[in-house]
Amino acid sequence: MQRPEGNAAEVRRADAEFFAQWTSYLAGQETVAIGQTLPPHSQDCVGCGPANPAGLGLQVVRTAEGVEAVHSFSDAHVGAPGIAHGGVVALAFDDLFGFVLYTVGALAVTRSITVEYQAPFRLHHPYTFRAQARERNGRRLLLHAEAWDNAGRMAGSASATFVVVGAGHFISGAERPHGEDG
Numbered sequence: 001m002q003r004p005e006g007n008a009a010e011v012r013r014a015d016a017e018f019f020a021q022w023t024s025y026l027a028g029q030e031t032v033a034i035g036q037t038l039p040p041h042s043q044d045c046v047g048c049g050p051a052n053p054a055g056l057g058l059q060v061v062r063t064a065e066g067v068e069a070v071h072s073f074s075d076a077h078v079g080a081p082g083i084a085h086g087g088v089v090a091l092a093f094d095d096l097f098g099f100v101l102y103t104v105g106a107l108a109v110t111r112s113i114t115v116e117y118q119a120p121f122r123l124h125h126p127y128t129f130r131a132q133a134r135e136r137n138g139r140r141l142l143l144h145a146e147a148w149d150n151a152g153r154m155a156g157s158a159s160a161t162f163v164v165v166g167a168g169h170f171i172s173g174a175e176r177p178h179g180e181d182g
């Protein structure tokens with residue numbers, strides 16, 4: 001869904017509709033079948049939004065165990081010559097974890113993420129990212145992901161703690177001026 005610019009009431013309405021859509025997906029009212037491509041977090045999401053020219057444009061599929069995305073990093077995401085920047089690799093893992101929420105049925109946000117870089121992620125080479133939920137302790141979700149190259153070598157892995165939040169977390173965050181609490 002495109003977020004309108006300018007009119008604050010329109011932006012609020014669009015945001016409310018967006019989070020209602022997410023909540024209904026997560027509550028299982030619109031079930032996501034295994035093998036189905038999952039909808040992006042938003043059109044502009046830097047991880048998966050198709051309308052963000054600076055983003056990764058991840059396309060994520062629901063699997064029996066969790067979620068999966070096959071992704072090649074482009075020149076836009078270079079760090080050392082020919083190699084993806086470590087920050088965008090972390091972005092790929094973090095965004096993929098945002099899709100595991102479909103398998104958990106809850107809205108949640110990243111509290112912490114740890115990335116292991118076993119080998120360079122070469123630009124224009126496809127990597128298969130897989131993520132799943134390992135454990136839930138109250139509001140805390142422990143998530144794990146791995147990324148494999150086409151030769152079957154693991155190039156990286158990540159573990160994260162996500163914390164379950166209500167839709168109000170995002171609405172108040174969108175409206176809260178930078179640097180202010182509450």
Ligand SMILES: CCCCCCCCCC(=O)SCCNC(=O)CCNC(=O)[C@H](O)C(C)(C)COP(=O)(O)OP(=O)(O)OC[C@H]1O[C@@H](n2cnc3c(N)ncnc32)[C@H](O)[C@@H]1OP(=O)(O)O
Nearest residue numbers: 022041094095098109110111163165168169172180181182
């Ligand atoms: C619809 C799409 C959904 C999925 C998108 C997934 C995208 C990929 C994953 C991400 O990128 S998520 C974005 C990165 N993560 C964050 O922004 C999380 C920031 N951290 C928090 O908001 C809180 O620490 C957290 C919700 C994880 C845990 O909060 P708790 O409820 O356990 O307790 P805490 O005392 O830390 O915070 C209580 C409230 O005060 C807020 N807070 C705490 N310290 C603050 C501070 N210093 N300034 C402003 N607000 C503060 C905190 O955000 C939270 O707001 P909400 O009640 O609205 O959730």
